[in-house]
Amino acid sequence: MSTSRILTLNEVIIQKQSAFPYAKGELSRLLSHIGLAAKIVNNKVNKAGLETSIIGANDLVNIQGEAQQKLDAYADDIFTKALQASGIVCGIASEENDEIIIFDDDLSLDGDYVICIDPLDGSSNIDVNVSVGTIFSVYRRISPHGQKVTNEDFLQPGIKQVAAGYIIYGSSTMLVYTTGLGTTGFTYDPSIGEFCMSHYYMVTPKSGKIYSINEGNYVNFPQGVKQYIKHCQENDADTNRPYTSRYIGSLVADFHRNLLKGGIYIYPKTASAPNGKLRLLYECNPIAFLAEQAGGLATDGYGNRILEIKPTDIHQRVSFFTGSRNMVEKAEEFMRECTDEKSK
Numbered sequence: 513m514s515t516s517r518i519l520t521l522n523e524v525i526i527q528k529q530s531a532f533p534y535a536k537g538e539l540s541r542l543l544s545h546i547g548l549a550a551k552i553v554n555n556k557v558n559k560a561g562l563e564t565s566i567i568g569a570n571d572l573v574n575i576q577g578e579a580q581q582k583l584d585a586y587a588d589d590i591f592t593k594a595l596q597a598s599g600i601v602c603g604i605a606s607e608e609n610d611e612i613i614i615f616d617d618d619l620s621l622d623g624d625y626v627i628c629i630d631p632l633d634g635s636s637n638i639d640v641n642v643s644v645g646t647i648f649s650v651y652r653r654i655s656p657h658g659q660k661v662t663n664e665d666f667l668q669p670g671i672k673q674v675a676a677g678y679i680i681y682g683s684s685t686m687l688v689y690t691t692g693l694g695t696t697g698f699t700y701d702p703s704i705g706e707f708c709m710s711h712y713y714m715v716t717p718k719s720g721k722i723y724s725i726n727e728g729n730y731v732n733f734p735q736g737v738k739q740y741i742k743h744c745q746e747n748d749a750d751t752n753r754p755y756t757s758r759y760i761g762s763l764v765a766d767f768h769r770n771l772l773k774g775g776i777y778i779y780p781k782t783a784s785a786p787n788g789k790l791r792l793l794y795e796c797n798p799i800a801f802l803a804e805q806a807g808g809l810a811t812d813g814y815g816n817r818i819l820e821i822k823p824t825d826i827h828q829r830v831s832f833f834t835g836s837r838n839m840v841e842k843a844e845e846f847m848r849e850c851t852d853e854k855s856k
Contacts, residue, residue, distance in 0.1 A: 720774020
């Protein structure tokens with residue numbers, strides 16, 4: 513990045529505000545509140561090894577049927593409060609709640625935006641000090657102002673997103689976001705308490721050497737995915753194969769590495785998850801928006817662009833292929849070939 517001085521998240525947001533004349537500063541304020549909540553969660557995540565009361569699972573199970581981690585609940589609470597305090601968010605769809613959260617105070621009822629959020633992606637990794645993250649997606653409401661939001665405000669295709677991003681809590685904490693003007697990254701500087709721009713315009717390589725998939729589920733993968741994995745493992749000097757297998761188990765961490773270095777992330781349908789496992793609204797759509805803005809691709813592996821899928825349920829699951837353009841296209845080629853062969 514070439515600049516005469518360090519730019520903070522708030523400064524960059526304000527500079528880009530002119531691209532959204534309808535926002536009147538509201539989108540800028542919203543992203544600033546997300547940044548504030550991220551700082552609070554980051555502080556708690558960094559203390560996970562010291563505060564044993566915040567690590568491990570609590571006694572609850574979320575809508576996904578997964579044991580809720582204590583930090584899941586903490587992050588969900590912090591982001592919910594921060595977003596409501598912004599006064600411009602009228603509701604939230606969160607991984608941690610069965611139904612949408614409706615803000616019904618007078619200020620929020622007039623708010624322009626709804627948020628889809630995974631407050632703490634990969635939270636089960638906290639106990640072993642592995643990177644986790646927050647994923648968020650921002651839409652303009654479609655219901656009348658002054659009324660309570662409904663599910664329809666959230667069930668919009670990903671192409672309707674006005675902003676999306678993630679925060680990764682790792683060896684350094686980063687906030688990566690897009691408003692449709694490219695993908696920009698900020699690194700948190702705890703000495704001044706600010707997110708500072710560190711990656712002005714993030715562009716993912718067209719091809720990479722990393723494939724990320726939970727190969728423990730190999731026997732349950734579609735045949736096309738199995739064939740693509742074999743392709744990744746074959747020796748081929750012209751395409752720099754074999755590729756390297758890297759899988760963390762935290763979508764944010766796996767995607768962030770591949771975004772920077774080049775690679776593909778796959779979470780396909782399996783026998784136990786016939787519709788896929790990742791959630792469309794608050795995992796796949798925001799990551800897909802970021803991937804495309806960085807020059808990559810995001811599809812369901814069957815030729816369908818993630819951002820064009822019309823959601824039918826708040827917690828809808830989909831098959832997910834994302835990352836470097838050439839790698840995603842190659843994986844889809846194997847999927848098509850195996851589907852065509854099966855149909856004969």
